[in-house]
Amino acid sequence: MFIRNENFKQYINAYPAVATLITINLAIFIMTLIPNLGEEIFSFGVSVNGLITQGEWWRIVTAMFLHGGWMHILFNMFSLFLFGPELERIAGKMRFLAIYFLSGIGGGLVTLAIPDPFYASVGASGAIFGIFGAFGAILVRYRNSLPQLRQIILPIIVISVIMTFLQAGVNAASHIGGLATGFVIGLFFFKPKPIATWKR
Structure with a gap:
């Protein structure tokens, strides 16, 4: 189910939404490594609670495409590469993208509850946790049908x-907010129906 055995071309053709998100994230990460340009991109896009509450709401979205280092982006993109395709297959491209972005935004909004105007964060983790939350909703909707x-x-x-709570430097609010958002959206998207009717 979560074992990827497609070649590069097959993967892109079968899961265009996931492939596009991975490509965009990697491209932006490489751009942030360029001197001067990288600092400008981070300055414009990083999620900073105080700046968001002052009206710079775009940072909730742009921060989803920024990462703090090689390990950060590799872990997030590997998770997206591994778990995203099955959800895109089940939900379809547009519903998958809705789950991904709304979960990331949900994680960003929950992060605003942290009482520190200087709290800054980046990463796609909230959106990826939203994928996990959507799978959780599928399990609730089809609790007796999907043992695997x-x-x-x-x-x-x-x-x-x-x-999330054992590692230092992790935005737990974004993780939990994304997970909860993906779960709620999943409950709305995946209403009980024959599994055979899922998009394939």
């Missing part, structure tokens, strides 16, 4: 949440 998905995704969700 339950065996795989539930431990991943639990471990991811635990690691």
Whole structure:
């Protein structure tokens, strides 16, 4: 289910939304490595609570495409590469993108609850946790029909949440906010219906 055995061309053709998001994230990350330009991109796009509350709301979205280092972006893009395709297959391209972006925005809004105007964050983690939340909603909607998905995704969700609170420098508000947003949206998108009717 989450094992990718497509070649490069097959992957792009089968999962255009996931492939596009990965490409954009990697391209922007490479741009942030360029002297001067990288500092300008970060200055414009990083999520800073005080600046957002002063009206710079775009930062909630732009921060989703910025990452703080190689390990940060590689971990997030590997998670998107691994778990995104199955959700795109089930939901379709537009619903997948809605889950991804709204979850990232949800994580950004929850981050604003942190009582520190100088709190800054970047990363696609909130959106990726939204993918996990959407899978959680699928399990609720089809609780008796998908034992394989339950065996795989539930431990991943639990471990991811635990690691959120054990690791230093992690925006736990974004993770939990994204997870909750993806779950709620998933409950709306994945109303009970025969599994055979899912997009394939």
